Amino acid sequence: MQQIEPFTDERNQSWCIHCTRWLSDVKTNRDHVPTKSLLQKPYPENLPVVAICEDCNSGFSKDEEYLLVFLSAVLSGSTDPTRQSNPHAAEILRRNEKLKARIERAKTAYKTIGGETQIIWKPEPDRVRQVLVKNARGHAYFEYGEPLMDDPARVWFTPLQCLAPEERAAFEITGGDGVWPEVGSRMMTRLATGQDLVGSWVELQPGIYRYAVFQEGGLVVRIVLHDYLAAEIVWDA
Ligand SMILES: [Zn+2]
Known part of the structure; x- marks a missing residue:
């Protein structure tokens, strides 16, 4: 993955994207998006990094x-x-x-x-949810420049193999309303250059981690982990 240069402005970079506290008031850590441990070595180059507060980081x-x-x-x-x-x-x-x-x-x-x-x-759903929402926030922030301060309206996850064929097909098709991301945002750059995109998915590490971010009413983030776990996290408009 090549680094796509930071986008237009820094208006949203003053808060921890997870707990909304001002970063100037707290100790911060640099956190990878997605969580590095969900990937495998060798890691993709230039993984996105976001500053978040230390409490969230260790939490x-x-x-x-x-x-x-x-x-x-x-x-x-x-x-x-x-x-x-x-x-x-x-x-x-x-x-x-x-x-x-x-x-x-x-x-x-x-x-x-x-x-x-x-x-x-049997997974512990709250723990799985925590990690998925954390990563979805990071993807939304990086691809669209949207800080999503509210809780998502919907979080759903299930093994890919549990989806019926038509559900699977619907899950794989992403792209939403055809609303174009802001000029200069990473997603806009990806759409223009095709960088890391397979269909409308960002293939971060083949077979290990892919994700898609798009607008459909609200903002939708889909993640597939290890070609096994499918997830969708939705924020209302
Ligand atoms: Zn925080």
């Missing part, structure tokens, strides 16, 4: 760790560190027994009518 880290490990466990079918394809998830599972046990408890094995053993995993 998200437990849930980010949880989501990373949960996804890795679901994809590998196990909480065994040696079976993870993501080395960072394996390392967390090795050192954090409590989290490992907690995710293990979310696993249920059952026998199908055909006698096959299937495993289902």
